[in-house]
Amino acid sequence: MSDVLQVTDDTFEEEIIKSDIPAMVDFWAEWCGPCKMVSPVVEELAKEYEGKIKIASMDVDGNRQTPGKFGIRNIPTLILFKGGEVTQTIVGAHPKSHLDEELKKLL
Amino acid sequence: MEDLIIIGAGPAGLTAGLYAARARLKTLMLEKLSPGGQVLMTDWVENYPGFPDGISGFDLIDKMRRQAEKFDLVIESQEVSRLELSPEKKVVVTDKGNLETRALILTSGATPRKLGIEGEELLIGKGVSYCATCDGPFYRDQEVALIGGGDTAVEEAIFLTRFAAKVHLIHRRDELRATKLLRERVMALDQVNIVWDTVPTRIVGDTEVQGVDLKNVKTGKTSHLPVQGVFVFVGYIPNTELVKGQLELDKLGFVVTNNDMQTSVPGVFAAGDIRSKILRQIATAVGEGATAVFAVERYLESLK
Known part of the structure; x- marks a missing residue:
């Protein structure tokens, strides 16, 4: 069972924008190879930051509205949120250490 | 050990x-x-x-x-x-x-190598891409520029025609380096416009790509090509x-x-x-x- 919360256009506002704790959303799609290199890393981070940062992912194929709102035109893209505001956008496949550093800034 | x-x-x-x-x-x-x-x-x-x-x-x-x-x-x-x-x-x-x-x-x-031109770094994630399979679907019915002329560049130009209305293939020489079969395929596609002897000099846009400035290396003539995306495959x-x-x-x-x-x-x-x-x-x-x-x-x- 994945520790990564799956969000959709319908649940995004409630789960991410109104989240009590900071959040990170991994925007991905089935067609995207590099996304598949990132998802195991995101999965690990979800375990490590459980209860501290909400780690979520959104399939951009089934959900067009949210990616459009954030101007996403490359995937994988990871967006970090705190208090409903975007604090950082990370484009492309980056190693865990880099993501870890960015997540620590949210705490 | x-x-x-x-x-x-x-x-x-x-x-x-x-x-x-x-x-x-x-x-x-x-x-x-x-x-x-x-x-x-x-x-x-x-x-x-x-x-x-x-x-x-x-x-x-x-x-x-x-x-x-x-x-x-x-x-x-x-x-x-x-x-x-x-x-x-x-x-x-x-x-x-x-x-x-x-x-x-x-x-x-x-x-993937970057072009190293003005606007490129700034617009990564906002229309500049190094992965057509990842980002191609974001450009449905739009016009894109693709920089390069080798196997990867030509393959990806062909791939992008599934989504983009027009793919402008910008190549610095007067002949593609790609393997013959790929050249034949790309030349046969109406959706692909090959711009020969040309290099990009600047990617234009603030919050998203609006176009690319070009220069013909033979004539020195400069021009602007309005596109929504720029795909880079230059080695x-x-x-x-x-x-x-x-x-x-x-x-x-x-x-x-x-x-x-x-x-x-x-x-x-x-x-x-x-x-x-x-x-x-x-x-x-x-x-x-x-x-x-x-x-x-x-x-x-x-x-x-």
Whole structure:
């Protein structure tokens, strides 16, 4: 069972924008190879930051509205949120250490 | 102490891993993300033998990984931060600690080269892309520019016609470098407009790409092309940050080896896209991975 919360256009506002704790959303799609290199890393981070940062992912194929709102035109893209505001956008496949550093800034 | 550490799990690394596991060498493979590499940027591989109908990059890598793991190859998700390479000692420093090994194979590949022009860095994620299979679907019915003229550039231009209304292929010479079959295919597509003898000088836009400034290298004439996306396929830079100053590199920065994949440091080998050579393909990477392991076995034998 994945520790990564799956969000959709319908649940995004409630789960991410109104989240009590900071959040990170991994925007991905089935067609995207590099996304598949990132998802195991995101999965690990979800375990490590459980209860501290909400780690979520959104399939951009089934959900067009949210990616459009954030101007996403490359995937994988990871967006970090705190208090409903975007604090950082990370484009492309980056190693865990880099993501870890960015997540620590949210705490 | 390991017999062998392999750094990077693309086709070269996974083949080396397969051969090393079957040779029963005490082997550890390190990968900073999950296995794949450049191949995962490819939608469809049709020049790797054994798959007459072609195979997706993801499926091919998945098969390579499973084949190596079937023979008990251990793949760990660790990022290497430093290498200490000498004929006597090889230390791999990772985010999880120090590892020592008798032999090392570098298969850490290469990364798409950037154009290095104004606007490029700023607009990554906002219309500048290095992966057509990832980002092509965001450009449905839009116009895009694609920079390059080699195999990858032409393949991706063809791929983008599935989504984009028009693909402007910007090439600095008057002939494409891509293989003949790909040239024939791309020339036959109405949706592709090839702009010859031309280089991009600036990517225009603040919050998103609005166009690209061009210059004809023969006439010197400049122009502006309004597009919503710019895809860049202008070659690769080798991932050699960890070995600079320790191994001999060629003038483009690729690792120099002999025919047995041996680098300038005894016990350190290199295979795949990171190597100095004339052709970077999956088909060449796998052969080098196998050769490197054979050379490692001989090297380990010589230590006894």
